[in-house]
Amino acid sequence: MSLTQAVRDKLDIPDLVTGGKSLKDVTVDIAKPNEDFPTKLWWNTFLLVLTITLIDVAIIGYLFYEGLYLLGINNPVGWGFFVVNFVFWIGIGHAGTLISAVLFLFRQGWRTGINRAAEAMTIFAVLVAASNLILHVGRPWLGFWLFPYPNERGPLWVNFRSPLIWDTFAVSTYLSISMVFWYLGLIPDLATLRDRATETWRKNLYNVLSFGWVGSARSWSHLEIVSMILAALSTPLVLSVHTIVSFDFAVSILPGWHTTIFPPYFVAGAIFSGFAMVVTLMVIAREVFNLKNYITMKHLDNMNKIMMVTGLIVGLAYGTEFFIAWYSGNEYEVFAFWNRAFGPYGWAYFIMISCNVLSPQVFWFRKLRYNIPVMFVASLVVNVGMWFERFVIMMTLNRDFLPSSWAMYTPTLFDYAMLIGTFGIFFTLFLLWCRIMPVIAIAEVKTVMPQKEGAHH
Amino acid sequence: MYLPKLEQFHKYKEMDEGVLGLFETPEAIIHAAEKAKEKDYKGFDCILPYPVHGIDEAMGTPRSGLPWVTFFAGIFGCTIGILFQYLTHAHDWPLNISGKSLNAWFAYVPIIFELTVFSAGIYTVAALCFLSGIPKATRRILHPDLTSHRFGLWIPKSAKGYNESEVLSFVKGLGGAEVTVVKPENQK
Numbered sequence: 018m019s020l021t022q023a024v025r026d027k028l029d030i031p032d033l034v035t036g037g038k039s040l041k042d043v044t045v046d047i048a049k050p051n052e053d054f055p056t057k058l059w060w061n062t063f064l065l066v067l068t069i070t071l072i073d074v075a076i077i078g079y080l081f082y083e084g085l086y087l088l089g090i091n092n093p094v095g096w097g098f099f100v101v102n103f104v105f106w107i108g109i110g111h112a113g114t115l116i117s118a119v120l121f122l123f124r125q126g127w128r129t130g131i132n133r134a135a136e137a138m139t140i141f142a143v144l145v146a147a148s149n150l151i152l153h154v155g156r157p158w159l160g161f162w163l164f165p166y167p168n169e170r171g172p173l174w175v176n177f178r179s180p181l182i183w184d185t186f187a188v189s190t191y192l193s194i195s196m197v198f199w200y201l202g203l204i205p206d207l208a209t210l211r212d213r214a215t216e217t218w219r220k221n222l223y224n225v226l227s228f229g230w231v232g233s234a235r236s237w238s239h240l241e242i243v244s245m246i247l248a249a250l251s252t253p254l255v256l257s258v259h260t261i262v263s264f265d266f267a268v269s270i271l272p273g274w275h276t277t278i279f280p281p282y283f284v285a286g287a288i289f290s291g292f293a294m295v296v297t298l299m300v301i302a303r304e305v306f307n308l309k310n311y312i313t314m315k316h317l318d319n320m321n322k323i324m325m326v327t328g329l330i331v332g333l334a335y336g337t338e339f340f341i342a343w344y345s346g347n348e349y350e351v352f353a354f355w356n357r358a359f360g361p362y363g364w365a366y367f368i369m370i371s372c373n374v375l376s377p378q379v380f381w382f383r384k385l386r387y388n389i390p391v392m393f394v395a396s397l398v399v400n401v402g403m404w405f406e407r408f409v410i411m412m413t414l415n416r417d418f419l420p421s422s423w424a425m426y427t428p429t430l431f432d433y434a435m436l437i438g439t440f441g442i443f444f445t446l447f448l449l450w451c452r453i454m455p456v457i458a459i460a461e462v463k464t465v466m467p468q469k470e471g472a473h474h
Numbered sequence: 475m476y477l478p479k480l481e482q483f484h485k486y487k488e489m490d491e492g493v494l495g496l497f498e499t500p501e502a503i504i505h506a507a508e509k510a511k512e513k514d515y516k517g518f519d520c521i522l523p524y525p526v527h528g529i530d531e532a533m534g535t536p537r538s539g540l541p542w543v544t545f546f547a548g549i550f551g552c553t554i555g556i557l558f559q560y561l562t563h564a565h566d567w568p569l570n571i572s573g574k575s576l577n578a579w580f581a582y583v584p585i586i587f588e589l590t591v592f593s594a595g596i597y598t599v600a601a602l603c604f605l606s607g608i609p610k611a612t613r614r615i616l617h618p619d620l621t622s623h624r625f626g627l628w629i630p631k632s633a634k635g636y637n638e639s640e641v642l643s644f645v646k647g648l649g650g651a652e653v654t655v656v657k658p659e660n661q662k
Contacts, residue, residue, distance in 0.1 A: 193596065
């Protein structure tokens with residue numbers, strides 16, 4: 018027994034990979050879902066979400082053709098579900114980067130079990146978010162106007178002082194850096210799948226996907242440094258993306274939006290909802306793909322703790338908003354918050370409070386943190402609550418400065434279809450990805466394994 | 475002053491001809507790498523399924539110089555961000571919005587930041603691909619277990635002082651479980 022192992026046993030630190038697996042077992046176990054024929058469960062789920070996606074695509078096409086009047090948006094509520102979905106999905110994405118980047122910098126070994134799936138989740142969530150951002154402009158075929166390029170309309174440039182342009186840059190940078198980070202980690206694992214492949218077509222597929230990775234120590238030494246650099250670059254990127262998303266609101270001068278708490282409040286909410294989504298997905302994945310030795314209860318416990326902490330932060334932010342509204346003495350600000358809680362959308366506000374602030378409190382108890390059904394339900398509830406948080410923020414618009422222009426926002430069937438459609442796209446991409454690429458970082462898990470003959474770290 | 479050195483940008487070399495020894499544990503490969511370094515087989519390499527800590531010291535490979543690429547690429551992106559926004563807003567298409575300064579640079583900060591991060595990240599990864607020789611579709615795979623659970627010591631023919639029978643007995647002497655001579659003609 019190595020010294021490290023002895024210390025771990027003494028301190029009662031649970032192993033990150035249980036079941037006494039060898040290096041070869043790890044490869045075999047994790048590559049199994051990619052190599053076997055998909056199960057019936059996978060097919061059924063996939064066909065379901067694919068149907069939702071196809072219906073959604075058809076509806077998007079119809080929206081392109083007809084225009085946004087089909088939605089419930091009006092004056093003054095000009096943003097509606099598209100922006101709610103955008104902020105919600107981009108928030109979901111944050112946990113992935115947080116797990117892969119921030120926990121990497123803090124040398125948290127337990128991240129290796131979940132980082133790959135969380136990063137994939139980030140990418141698909143950001144893609145879904147970006148599609149909502151493009152659609153909400155009303156004439157999505159002119160979406161490329163958001164990018165600065167020499168054009169035929171005279172010396173006309175985008176307005177770099179506009180939060181919409183900041184969003185474009187922030188989201189596209191976030192998407193590209195996350196994708197590069199995720200794919201770089203995948204390359205060695207895809208090489209593993211390539212070398213295990215028996216059929217020619219499979220071998221060729223993974224040969225192309227793995228870029229011809231060999232595993233030379235020289236390449237590993239560069240790759241490790243680059244992973245660290247990308248982690249260090251993505252950490253401020255996580256903060257910046259949701260900060261800039263919050264600027265969409267905070268840069269305006271509307272009561273309820275024009276507040277300095279928005280950036281940290283949005284970032285905390287994003288991490289909160291993102292971790293909830295990771296828990297939802299991991300609970301399913303470890304069951305379906307039989308990965309209980311790699312995604313252990315310890316992993317889920319850690320994520321539940323993070324969910325509880327960020328839930329408390331979000332709760333503090335709700336309270337602070339109210340307090341500052343009152344303390345500012347600005348009657349419009351006071352009214353905006355009073356209207357949020359006790360106005361016509363008060364029900365949404367209380368859904369938000371009970372889902373986001375009250376439900377994570379169950380994780381104070383160790384027993385409940387280790388209880389799969391409890392955490393699964395809690396993570397779903399938190400996601401519902403976080404969607405409603407964005408809804409509540411958006412509905413601030415329904416009663417603005419002039420009572421004569423007040424109006425209610427009633428979502429139409431198209432709004433609901435777009436909302437359900439986002440889940441369809443997300444899960445279709447996620448399920449496809451689970452089929453062709455390993456859900457756990459094979460190479461990285463091997464670095465944190467308790468090895469028999471004294472590991473070198 | 476700490477300056478980048480050329481050997482920090484060590485490149486991956488194609489594996490065509492040489493001797494490959496397979497080892498079962500990370501300790502064995504570190505030991506083998508140390509011995510190969512002592513023997514001064516310049517240009518030898520280890521093939522690993524995951525980054526084994528301590529292998530760089532054992533092989534005598536200097537720390538990667540890629541952070542330098544990140545640093546300069548970041549400065550480049552930052553400069554582009556500042557210049558582009560200044561030139562478009564204050565010079566090429568000045569718009570007077572409520573009498574604010576044409577060069578209201580506070581508003582440029584988000585995009586300057588994003589461009590800095592973007593170019594730092596992308597150029598670093600491009601440099602990594604260049605140094606690792608990827609992507610390449612027709613690459614010789616020496617042994618399928620090397621990306622799963624075994625560790626390889628690779629001494630290429632180009633190594634200084636390469637003598638096939640001598641190298642063969644050297645790798646066998648290190649406890650290599652499976653030692654093979656790799657020739658370009660028996661490539662699959």
